Amino acid sequence: MAHLRSRRRRALVMPVGLALIASLGFLPAGSASAAPADVPAAVSADGPKLSYVVNTKGGHSTAKSVKKAIAEAGGTVVIAYDQIGVIVVHSQNPDFGKTIRKVRGVASAGATRTKPMAAQTTTDIEAEQPLSAAEAKAATAKASDDQDALEPLQWDLPAIKADQAHKKSLGSSKVTVGVIDTGVDDTHPDLAPNFDRRASVSCVGGTPDTADGAWRPGPGESDHGTHVAGTIAAAKNGTGVTGVAPGVKVSGIKVSQPDGFFYTEAVVCGFVWAAEHGVDVTNNSYYTDPWLFNCEDDPDQKALADAVTRATRYAEGKGVVNVAAAGNSDLDLAADELTDDSSPNDTTPGERVIDPDECLDIPSQVSGVVTVSATGAKNLKASYSNYGLGVVDVAAPGGDLTAYQTPEAPAVNGLILSTLPGGRFGYKGGTSMASPHAAGVAALIKSTHPYASPWLVKTLLNVQADATSCTNPYDIDGDGTVDAVCEGSKHKNGFYGAGTVDALDAVRR
Numbered sequence: 440m441a442h443l444r445s446r447r448r449r450a451l452v453m454p455v456g457l458a459l460i461a462s463l464g465f466l467p468a469g470s471a472s473a474a475p476a477d478v479p480a481a482v483s484a485d486g487p488k489l490s491y492v493v494n495t496k497g498g499h500s501t502a503k504s505v506k507k508a509i510a511e512a513g514g515t516v517v518i519a520y521d522q523i524g525v526i527v528v529h530s531q532n533p534d535f536g537k538t539i540r541k542v543r544g545v546a547s548a549g550a551t552r553t554k555p556m557a558a559q560t561t562t563d564i565e566a567e568q569p570l571s572a573a574e575a576k577a578a579t580a581k582a583s584d585d586q587d588a589l590e591p592l593q594w595d596l597p598a599i600k601a602d603q604a605h606k607k608s609l610g611s612s613k614v615t616v617g618v619i620d621t622g623v624d625d626t627h628p629d630l631a632p633n634f635d636r637r638a639s640v641s642c643v644g645g646t647p648d649t650a651d652g653a654w655r656p657g658p659g660e661s662d663h664g665t666h667v668a669g670t671i672a673a674a675k676n677g678t679g680v681t682g683v684a685p686g687v688k689v690s691g692i693k694v695s696q697p698d699g700f701f702y703t704e705a706v707v708c709g710f711v712w713a714a715e716h717g718v719d720v721t722n723n724s725y726y727t728d729p730w731l732f733n734c735e736d737d738p739d740q741k742a743l744a745d746a747v748t749r750a751t752r753y754a755e756g757k758g759v760v761n762v763a764a765a766g767n768s769d770l771d772l773a774a775d776e777l778t779d780d781s782s783p784n785d786t787t788p789g790e791r792v793i794d795p796d797e798c799l800d801i802p803s804q805v806s807g808v809v810t811v812s813a814t815g816a817k818n819l820k821a822s823y824s825n826y827g828l829g830v831v832d833v834a835a836p837g838g839d840l841t842a843y844q845t846p847e848a849p850a851v852n853g854l855i856l857s858t859l860p861g862g863r864f865g866y867k868g869g870t871s872m873a874s875p876h877a878a879g880v881a882a883l884i885k886s887t888h889p890y891a892s893p894w895l896v897k898t899l900l901n902v903q904a905d906a907t908s909c910t911n912p913y914d915i916d917g918d919g920t921v922d923a924v925c926e927g928s929k930h931k932n933g934f935y936g937a938g939t940v941d942a943l944d945a946v947r948r
Contacts, residue, residue, distance in 0.1 A: 450656040461499040463731035482513035486533035487555030490517075490645070492703050492746040493548040495524040501524070501544040508542040517704070518646045520711055522751040527645040527704040529556070536786055540738060549742030551703040552785040553729055567662065567865040572575035574851060576865070581849045587673075587681045589864060592827060592856050594816050594846035595670075595836035599876060600943035601683050604883065609675055609686030610948040611886035616671050616689050616878055617759075620664030620725065622656035623691030624860035629673040629680060630689065638690035638716045641883035645704030647712055654691035655860075661699055662859045666867050667724055669858030670875040671882065680857055680864060683879025683942060687886060690718060700728040700785055703743045708800065710750035714757035718884050720896075721754065723763040723802050724871035729783035730892065731768075740798075747801045755807050759886070760893045762878040763803035764870035765812045765825040769923060772804070772827030773933060776810070788907045795827075804830065809881070809897055812934065813837025813873035815844030816853050818907065820916045820923070820934040824870055828926045828933035833898075833904050835880075835940045837873030838866070843915050876940060883945035903945060 491514065495505050502521050509516055511546065513532030520526070524546070539548045558693040570589070579588040585606075593804045596602045615635045622641070625634040633910035641653035656662060672689040673682035682689075692712055694705035699854070706727050713721050727733075727747055733740035751761050770777055772795050779798075795804075803810045812831045813821040820826060821839040854866035884899050885891060891899070909925035916922065925934040 447664070450537040482532045482538070483534065484513055484531045488529060489535075490551045490556060490702065490704055491530060491539075491548060492526040492551055492707065492742055493526040493528055494546045494742060494745045494749065495526065496544050496546045500571065505542060505544045505901060509539060514539065517644070518708075520707060520750075523707075523753045525707055525709065525746045525749055527707075528619060537740065539568055540541060547727040547738065547742040547745045549739030550681045551702070551743060554787045559799045566668070567859065567867050568852070568854065569859070570856065570866070578849065587675060588678050589680045589856060591849040592851065593680060594850035594878065595838070595855055596681065596683070598814070598816070598818065598836045599683070599940050600878065601879075604630055604942035604946045605675065605681070605685065607943075608883065608886065610672075610883050611889065612686060612688055612689040613889065614684075614719045614882050616684070616687060616720045616722060616882050617692045617709075618664050618668045618671065618689060618875075619692045619694055619706070619713070619715040619721050619723050620667055621661040621695040622654055622664045622693040623668045623689070624655055625691060627669070627704035627858050627860065627862055628678065628775065629669055629676070630665070632674040632676060633672045633685070633688050635688040635690040638713070638718050639692065640712050641693040642705045642708035642712060643693060643766060645708050647708060654693045656693075657697060660697055661695065661775075663724070663867075664693070664870065665860050666857045666865070667722060667871065667875045670855060670872060671722065671879045674857055676929040684882040687882045690830070692721075693839045695725070701725045702767045703727055703746050707746050707750040710747075710754045710761070713759055714754040718759055720760045720762060720878050720881045722875050723761065723808070724869075724874045725764070726730060726766065726803065727801045729785040729824050729836050731779050731782045731784070732777070732793050732795065732800055734793060734798035736797070744801050745835045749804050751802055751805050751808055755893050758893060759811065760881050761802065761807065762811060762874055762881060764874040765803055765810050765831055766800060766821045767869050768825055769823050770825045770941035771923070771933065772800070772825055772830040773926075774827070809833065809877060809900065810936075811835050811870060811874045811877045813839075813870040813914045814935070814939060815839030816846035816850070817844040818939065819844060819915065820925070821868070822922070824873070826923060826925070826933045828931075831933060831936040833937050833940050834907065834935040835873040835876035837870050839915075856858055880940040880942050880945050881944055887946055887948060899945070900940065901937040904936070904943045905941050906938040908932070
């Protein structure tokens with residue numbers, strides 16, 4: 440079959456309109472006596488302005504010395520996350536990365552993009568299928584007394600027993616899920632009741648901006664984060680749609696540029712912000728640009744992976760469960776090798792063959808992050824979803840082409856219905872839509888077990904998941920050709936991991 444692909448994992452743009460990183464050896468503060476290595480007395484500043492992350496060894500004394508070396512190498516510190524040893528730098532010195540990597544106390548350093556920093560254009564980078572008035576009217580007529588008006592169209596809720604779970608618990612308002620994404624429209628009637636203003640921010644550019652509304656998508660920017668937020672926590676208020684955990688709080692942590700790129704400095708800011716502002720679960724339905732896979736043997740890519748790894752581990756150390764989408768390229772992430780022809784995606788991509796054990800998709804393949812594959816309305820792996828034995832942790836509804844996996848009536852669309860900016864509703868599909876289902880279930884687990892550690896929440900998410908056997912042969916379009924091969928047992932396999940997440944078990948004590 441011709442696989443449906445998306446440049447991002449945020450949402451699968453469909454015809455209908457729509458891992459492990461090696462442990463970081465942190466040294467205790469003051470354990471390294473770092474002094475700058477030789478840096479040139481005069482440096483060039485006539486190159487393109489680029490953004491870098493510089494990852495330091497040791498403690499504050501090392502960071503202080505490295506910052507001095509950064510200045511001497513022609514860099515300007517934008518912000519320093521000393522708690523994780525990551526410094527965000529801008530420089531027009533073409534040799535900045537090469538120079539700073541030679542400085543004592545620097546573990547790794549690299550450019551976060553391959554194109555010069557410049558004013559961004561606002562481009563509608565995604566398509567969704569808006570809910571029609573006729574569909575809304577028909578759904579409202581079929582809604583029962585205990586359902587929100589559009590809930591009959593949400594086949595994904597009974598697929599994970601969320602409809603049954605809501606009879607026992609909607610989740611706790613003391614639990615917050617941070618949507619690290621393109622921004623959240625908190626004025627939406629289904630999101631406003633559950634929005635956590637204190638835990639919301641814009642991290643675009645790598646520095647936190649807490650101005651009122653900074654976390655919202657701007658005019659013409661992607662509606663992706665708003666859709667994700669509704670899947671997690673749209674209020675059960677009699678109208679609109681219902682979230683997986685409609686009683687928990689949701690915050691917007693905006694990390695994407697206006698043109699939709701998710702750069703490392705913003706992603707690092709997002710995780711650190713979540714760690715320090717009471718967020719219990721983060722949802723990450725993206726990959727960190729510009730590299731689909733970040734290879735250890737490339738100094739720039741290694742630095743990006745190091746920085747994001749430090750940030751996710753810091754967040755988990757502060758009690759945060761990080762959940763991420765597996766990706767929309769129908770790739771076996773456990774294969775011996777893969778071909779990446781989309782990187783770098785902010786300039787001119789080239790083709791390269793990579794080892795997925797050495798070249799990681801971040802943040803989804805960072806150790807400790809819950810990786811989620813997507814299923815459709817027939818509970819089969821979605822046609823586009825990445826997979827991989829030992830990579831995928833759990834599966835959740837992400838939707839698929841209605842022709843491939845048709846939902847049972849009264850639902851009419853095989854994609855996921857959720858909130859859109861401006862009080863609207865619409866369908867999207869992708870592992871982007873699967874991840875928030877798992878994040879919502881994690882929030883229900885945290886609501887049931889308020890003192891549970893991230894390790895315990897993740898353990899329960901896996902143990903409670905409904906074991907789903909491999910689908911072999913997997914011929915999703917019915918053309919007689921096997922489209923993917925699932926490896927593993929019923930309780931742990933490449934398509935579904937430990938199984939499909941279970942909201943009902945999440946609320947049982």
